[in-house]
Amino acid sequence: MSYRAVTELAGAYCPLVPAARLARWLQRGKYIYTALGLERLCNHCGEFWPADTEFFYSVPSQPGGLNEWCKACYRDWRDARNLKRRAA
Ligand SMILES: [Zn+2]
Known part of the structure; x- marks a missing residue:
């Protein structure tokens, strides 16, 4: 089964992050735990x-x-x- 087929079957999911890496990202503020669960920082909108x-x-x-x-x-x-490409 293709990767796409698997993700479509599963719906939205939270990818697993190795524990040591997640601990580092939580420390740096790239990820936070809230009442709703694990959240990730968007590098664009902040x-x-x-x-x-x-x-x-x-x-x-x-x-x-x-x-x-x-x-x-x-x-x-x-x-x-x-839009830019279409206009060009
Ligand atoms: Zn964003």
Whole structure:
């Protein structure tokens, strides 16, 4: 089964992060624990969002398994880029 098929079956999920790395990221403020669970900092808007694939695109090659930008930031950037390309 392809990776995409598996993630579609599973719906949104929180990728596993090795404990030592997660401890470092929590210390640096890249991840925080809130009443809602684990949240990840978006490098673009500077907001914390739940660290799962509902709020971040999955990037299996990244250590955290999630994109550095939240989905909203990524979509804004992608749409602006596509508009520019179409205009050119
Ligand atoms: Zn963002």
